[in-house]
Amino acid sequence: MKRIINTVSTALASVGAVAVILLMLHVCADVVARNVFVVAIPGTSDIVARYYMIALTFLPLALTEQKLEMISVDLVNSVLPNVFQKLLLRAVALISVGVYGVLGYLTWLTAIKSFHAGTFIMVENTRIFVWPTYFMLPLAFAAAGFICLMRCICAVPGHQNLHKA
């Protein structure tokens, strides 16, 4: 189970990393085209916003949860006895499961709606379909929620990092 979780979270984060590289290359190509050939690459800002930004913001969420990299305030946790720390960790994981679950379900509904509507943007009279990007959100929230669920049940993923600063 741990291996499957690692593979899925790493694979999703890898897609996010590819989005970062594509974002860098695409924007650099646009800068060069604009300054050397005086022609901008059409739709750069739209592709950046709709594809790369969505992928790199949400897809690494599962790995962020797995590595316990979410921003939080460590005010009382460090002074609590070990048993309470573990209990609190599971309670927090349960709350996260609920939030990710609702987010995943609702963004799934939006994704299905976009798919049926064939959501697209117009770039210089050309249709660019953006409905696939809507599916990245439920995928990311479901994966992150699953990691939290596992942490809640058996405290497996990220267990070795529990006491990380």
Added chain:
Amino acid sequence: MNVEAGFMGALALLLLLILRVPVAIALILVSFVGIASILGFGPAFGILQNTPYSFASSWTLSAVPMFLLMGFMAYRAGFTSGLFELAKVLLRWLPGGLAISTIAASGGFAALSGSSIANSATIGRMAVPEMVSGGYGRGFACATVAAGGTLGALIPPSILMIVFGIFAEVSVNSIFLGGIVVGVLSAFSYVVVILTTAFIRPDIVPRRAEPGESTIKLGVALRNAWPAIALAGCVLGGLFTGIFTPTEAGAVGSMMTFVVAGFLGRLTKEMAWFVLSETVLTTTAIFIVAVGATMFTRFLGITGLSSYLVLATAGLELTQLTQILLIVAIYLVLGMFMEPFGALLITLPVFLPMIRAEGIDMVWFGVLVVKLLEIGMITPPIGLNVFVVKRVAGMEASLMRIFAAVVPFLVADAFVVACMIVAPGMVRIFG
């Protein structure tokens, strides 16, 4: 009634944060429950359904991952060592020359990286052992690096400033320009602290450099430092002359960092993957909090709490100075316990309407908030920069000793904040 719900929401948020619920989850949960209790489940579901996508699909926001990528890459490729060598060659003749070189190198690296933690880690690894072997007190050496690290978020590019600019809807470039003024002033104030300490306590800050401390020639130092100088010049030059937007500056800077690192033989597959994973994990951690903060802003808007606080503050007939000092105190307290992005994003929904109503310059406020949050990086009990320096280089200095040595730098920070309040126009010197 709705204002009461706003207060309850703020209290619930505080409780969840104390229980170590991630800031993003706490913000989303409180906003959802709050909106559902006021307007019903339909609008609450609608906000949850649409906010994540509409927030993240932003061109302006894409500057954040690009500058993170550039900073992490410059850090891993070791561009900082050249800057430190150059600073030493130029400044070692001064009393406390090594510590002053450390501040100068931190300021230089800040022009490549937008994070003070990266700055403290990378400079600390090099500078602390050298300062200790040069006769500096361990605590003071670590404190110098931790204080210098705060320049990372003040001197552009700065991730905190980009996030503030987006939330406050003000020009990121203007905040960056203000950041240069305050960053340079902070660096000079730290230099004054070092010089003063060298005269008062020569046992912890030597007045003269150890013989043979640095044998490198200026030409060699310049040759080693050129990648960092060229990169910073190109990125900031392009940004402030209007050739690049912030995203373009970050993308071109990242590309150049990769190319130069490859050219110098410092780019490996493992390092590239490590840098990319650091970039996406940090971006996600920040943006998911920002999604929560966007929802929380909507919730506060619906409750009318922000407007209520604006009116209540006006009713108290507090002077503008008193209001600013109250906000300064709140950020200093938050900074003692919270990570800067969390503190920034949970407070902006409340403070921005108040600052707007007072007609205070948003650019000035943005730079002030970033400075205050950075002070929080070196104050106990949770001074992240101090923790980082101790972890990478200060194993033999106790946390207490480092925090004690940080005090003179905090006095310098208080002076800089006072200057900003007394002469707010200084932030707008460059525009």
